[in-house]
Amino acid sequence: MMDLPSWKTLLHLASSRKLEQRTIAERVFSNTGAADFLAAAASPKSFPNFNGLPEVIVTGRANAGKSTLLNAVLGRKALLHTSSKAGRTRELNFYRVGEEPGHLILVDAPGYGARGRIEWGRLFDAYLDTRKELRRVYILFNAKHGLNEFDRQMLQHLSQKLISTDGTQPWTLQSVITKADLVPTSQLSNTISRMRKEIFEASPLCLPPLITSCEMNPPFGIEKVRENIAQACQLV
Ligand SMILES: Nc1nc2c(ncn2[C@@H]2O[C@H](COP(=O)(O)OP(=O)(O)OP(=O)(O)O)[C@@H](O)[C@H]2O)c(=O)[nH]1
Numbered sequence: 001m002m003d004l005p006s007w008k009t010l011l012h013l014a015s016s017r018k019l020e021q022r023t024i025a026e027r028v029f030s031n032t033g034a035a036d037f038l039a040a041a042a043s044p045k046s047f048p049n050f051n052g053l054p055e056v057i058v059t060g061r062a063n064a065g066k067s068t069l070l071n072a073v074l075g076r077k078a079l080l081h082t083s084s085k086a087g088r089t090r091e092l093n094f095y096r097v098g099e100e101p102g103h104l105i106l107v108d109a110p111g112y113g114a115r116g117r118i119e120w121g122r123l124f125d126a127y128l129d130t131r132k133e134l135r136r137v138y139i140l141f142n143a144k145h146g147l148n149e150f151d152r153q154m155l156q157h158l159s160q161k162l163i164s165t166d167g168t169q170p171w172t173l174q175s176v177i178t179k180a181d182l183v184p185t186s187q188l189s190n191t192i193s194r195m196r197k198e199i200f201e202a203s204p205l206c207l208p209p210l211i212t213s214c215e216m217n218p219p220f221g222i223e224k225v226r227e228n229i230a231q232a233c234q235l236v
């Protein structure tokens with residue numbers, strides 16, 4: 001009879017697998033200087049073609065920190081334009097990770113909510129409905145503001161898209177809490193628990209939040225986001 005592996009062996013395997021994942025995510029994002037802006041699309045007609053490279057896209061209320069998070073993930077200060085004024089990003093912007101031909105594509109999107117626009121929503125939906133390369137949607141929530149009705153509607157809208165295709169959607173939905181530095185440390189744990197619960201209530205399909213802060217030095221949570229992206233794109 002074959003010997004069963006001991007707990008020690010299993011734990012060792014699990015930790016070396018984790019190490020392997022980290023190393024691959026590090027490798028994917030290591031050449032920060034090689035990342036590049038590739039294209040902008042203001043309408044579905046101008047969605048570009050990158051020979052099937054996997055893609056992930058960010059969404060969130062205007063000013064949630066989408067472009068800032070992608071800069072941090074790319075290890076760049078200002079490849080993506082950010083602004084303290086909501087409504088800065090107005091098209092879908094495509095960025096290559098790594099040197100040509102690239103490992104994957106990050107897509108920045110305009111925000112939704114009171115400072116969003118109907119045509120931005122249509123553009124985002126057209127991308128979700130047609131983009132075969134899409135692997136994961138990251139939905140961002142500002143820790144200081146929590147979730148509002150727009151966020152709940154967006155979570156439900158995304159869930160509906162996932163459900164309506166009967167499990168054949170090639171993408172998954174991951175939540176991210178941004179600007180954790182804006183919540184006093186004494187309240188952070190409660191804030192995260194509350195937001196986590198609200199996200200789950202609005203969309204049980206949404207993966208529980210990764211916590212980030214791009215204002216901390218070094219930025220907090222970015223390595224986890226990189227690992228998560230590499231995993232979603234099946235690069236690990
Ligand atoms: N304190 C703090 N500020 C942040 C953080 N991330 C982003 N910001 C600030 O939030 C503001 C909005 O950031 P953006 O990255 O432009 O937000 P966005 O979601 O891309 O906004 P739109 O493109 O307008 O939808 C900027 O002033 C950023 O400097 C963070 O982790 N902590």
Ligand SMILES: [Mg+2]
Pocket residue numbers: 066067068081082088089108109
């Ligand atoms: Mg932006």
